[in-house]
Amino acid sequence: MARTAGSHSEITGPRVLQAALTLFARHGFAAVSMRQIAAEVGVQAGALYNYTPDxxxxxxxxxxxxxxxxxxxxxxxxxxxxxxxxxxxxxxxxxxxxxxxxxxxxxxxxxxxxxxxxxxxxxxxxxxxxxxxxxxxxxxxxxxxxxxxxxxxxxxxxxxxxxxxxxxxxxxxxxxxxxxxxxxxxxxxxxxxxx
Amino acid sequence: MARTAGSHSEITGPRVLQAALTLFARHGFAAVSMRQIAAEVGVQAGALYNYTPDxxxxxxxxxxxxxxxxxxxxxxxxxxxxxxxxxxxxxxxxxxxxxxxxxxxxxxxxxxxxxxxxxxxxxxxxxxxxxxxxxxxxxxxxxxxxxxxxxxxxxxxxxxxxxxxxxxxxxxxxxxxxxxxxxxxxxxxxxxxxx
DNA sequence: GTCTATAAAAAGATAGAC
DNA sequence: GTCTATCTTTTTATAGAC
The missing domain is CATH 1.10.357.10 (Tetracycline Repressor, domain 2)
Known part of the structure; x- marks a missing residue:
């Protein structure tokens, strides 16, 4: 689906954790980039830092x-x-x-x-x-x-x-x-x- | 010890594997860089590629x-x-x-x-x-x-x-x-x- | 809250001098 | 066989527009 800018705090937060969980489990923490997590969630990398300091x-x-x-x-x-x-x-x-x-x-x-x-x-x-x-x-x-x-x-x-x-x-x-x-x-x- | 250029093929080869083993075990494969391995061996990163293609x-x-x-x-x-x-x-x-x-x-x-x-x-x-x-x-x-x-x-x-x-x-x-x-x-x- | 753009550092790998 | 230098890509994280 095509995404545009907007507020989705309550939805995106859990989705970030879920994406990180899946990707870390599959490829390993060090092998997964913040961009990969962002792509899985469907946002840009910068947006992740609204939900985690690092x-x-x-x-x-x-x-x-x-x-x-x-x-x-x-x-x-x-x-x-x-x-x-x-x-x-x-x-x-x-x-x-x-x-x-x-x-x-x-x-x-x-x-x-x-x-x-x-x-x-x-x-x-x-x-x-x-x-x-x-x-x-x-x-x-x-x-x-x-x-x-x-x-x-x-x-x-x-x-x-x-x-x-x-x-x-x-x-x-x-x-x-x-x-x-x-x-x-x-x-x-x-x-x-x-x- | 100060190191200078020279040939040490029979010594360096096993040392590369040993360093990789130790560092991979401690930090994980994806988290270890070729430069770290080289530093552990005591050579420059480029020299590792005499011993492994990648x-x-x-x-x-x-x-x-x-x-x-x-x-x-x-x-x-x-x-x-x-x-x-x-x-x-x-x-x-x-x-x-x-x-x-x-x-x-x-x-x-x-x-x-x-x-x-x-x-x-x-x-x-x-x-x-x-x-x-x-x-x-x-x-x-x-x-x-x-x-x-x-x-x-x-x-x-x-x-x-x-x-x-x-x-x-x-x-x-x-x-x-x-x-x-x-x-x-x-x-x-x-x-x-x-x- | 998300975007685009970018800074600053680090990565894997290669080229060529010695 | 090792060095220095570098290419190219990718990384984490931040800044500022919307």
């Missing part, structure tokens, strides 16, 4: 929003059952949430290097907070005697790496439903930690 | 060399025992090999997007070949009745994601030896797939 802030906002959304969603989802039930819920939640947001997940893992040191620390703190949620479940299950994990911190990292890995190969058009994938991973997680 | 080839050569080295090392390491022993060996090999080459592993996972389509296909074929080594072990163990995996392909991806994940958190100066890490991961892998 390119770095665009990346940081995307990552912070993702991590905060993840933590909020988990807070809403987690329950008070026994450790096994909590672990089952974490595993299934993690898979669903990540499969539904492939671009956000991708940049949040791949573009950490491109954050300024201050921004990096803030994102890392959020990630650490999320990891600690799983670690607490493992430690509680250990105390209850239902889990047998030699090193809760290491097992936390191993489980998160495993379940996050679905995002690298899962395709919606493939042969498996999300539920089938959740079942397979839950079986592995459960066996890996059970006493 | 920046893309530099990345591709690093990734191909890594993947070929991984496959060769596994060929030398793998054994003919039963499926459990082969899986144990794969797990321990994978962890050691990857922990010894953090930079190579990092770019081989993170910079796939920055390969040209032809180069990408070649690297993907090598990666797929490596994954198939694990998948064969799982299928053999399934046939032998010693493993219980609902979906060998999915379990392959899950196990590889889990063990590769050590590279994101392991630090040589940390509290755990490589052997201790291997033990923890092997216990988890074994339990996750055992009948």
């Amino acid at each position: 390119k770095q802030t665009l990346l940081f906002d995307l990552m912070r929003t993702h991590m905060e959304g993840l933590l909020e969603a988990w807070e809403a989802e987690k329950s008070d059952g026994d450790a096994t039930e909590r672990l089952r819920r974490f595993t299934r939640f993690h898979i669903t949430y990540h499969l539904e947001r492939p671009d956000e997940v991708f940049i949040s893992y791949m573009e950490l290097r491109n954050l300024t040191p201050e921004n990096f620390r803030e994102i890392e703190a959020l990630r650490r907070k999320y990891e600690t949620e799983l670690e607490k479940i493992l430690r509680d299950g250990l105390a209850e005697g239902v889990f047998n994990v030699p090193d809760p911190r290491v097992v936390t990292m191993a489980v998160i790496a495993m379940v996050t890995g679905v995002t690298t190969w899962y395709r919606t058009a493939g042969r498996l439903s999300v539920e089938a994938v959740q079942d397979i991973y839950w079986q592995m997680v459960q066996r890996a930690v059970s006493a | 920046k893309q080839t530099l990345l591709f050569d690093l990734m191909r060399t890594h993947m070929e080295g991984l496959l060769e090392a596994w060929e030398a390491e793998k054994s003919d025992g039963d499926a459990t022993e082969r899986l144990r060996r794969f797990t321990r090999f994978h962890i050691t090999y990857h922990l010894e080459r953090p930079d190579e592993v990092f770019i081989s996972y993170m910079e796939l997007r920055n390969l040209t389509p032809e180069n990408f296909r070649e690297i993907e074929a090598l990666r797929r070949k490596y994954e198939t080594e694990l998948e064969k072990i799982l299928r053999d163990g399934l046939a032998e009745g010693v493993f219980n995996v609902p979906d060998p392909r999915v379990v392959t991806m899950a196990v590889i994601a889990m063990v590769t994940g050590v590279t994101t958190w392991y630090r040589t100066a940390g509290r755990l030896s490589v052997e201790a890490v291997q033990d923890i991961y092997w216990q988890m892998v074994q339990r996750a797939v055992s009948a």
Whole structure:
């Protein structure tokens, strides 16, 4: 569509973030220019600076929003059952949430290097907070005697790496439903930690 | 040291690759300039083109060399025992090999997007070949009745994601030896797939 | 709020002297 | 084989008209 000058603040703002998200995920932060983002939105490059002070802030906002959304969603989802039930819920939640947001997940893992040191620390703190949620479940299950994990911190990292890995190969058009994938991973997680 | 013009072909060539490896791993392919690589080597930017036709080839050569080295090392390491022993060996090999080459592993996972389509296909074929080594072990163990995996392909991806994940958190100066890490991961892998 | 135009810096790659 | 110099393009970001 042919575009002319005008005010579209409420529409353009989210579209800038969406375009940045898609392009950063596909080509990488450093490989994407502000002109490419502008072209995707349908404005000129200069207009982007009405919505972000610079390119770095665009990346940081995307990552912070993702991590905060993840933590909020988990807070809403987690329950008070026994450790096994909590672990089952974490595993299934993690898979669903990540499969539904492939671009956000991708940049949040791949573009950490491109954050300024201050921004990096803030994102890392959020990630650490999320990891600690799983670690607490493992430690509680250990105390209850239902889990047998030699090193809760290491097992936390191993489980998160495993379940996050679905995002690298899962395709919606493939042969498996999300539920089938959740079942397979839950079986592995459960066996890996059970006493 | 002050440098002057001269011939150093056999020395400079490997140094260019080493500098590119280190810088790509630290900052990302797209974020590193040929001038930065040259500065790290201690030559001028123009001199790099005696060793590579372009920046893309530099990345591709690093990734191909890594993947070929991984496959060769596994060929030398793998054994003919039963499926459990082969899986144990794969797990321990994978962890050691990857922990010894953090930079190579990092770019081989993170910079796939920055390969040209032809180069990408070649690297993907090598990666797929490596994954198939694990998948064969799982299928053999399934046939032998010693493993219980609902979906060998999915379990392959899950196990590889889990063990590769050590590279994101392991630090040589940390509290755990490589052997201790291997033990923890092997216990988890074994339990996750055992009948 | 968006445009056009541009500043200022940096990029990949090449030419030719030594 | 390396240097200096340069071509050409592209980059982030800003200024000012509308």
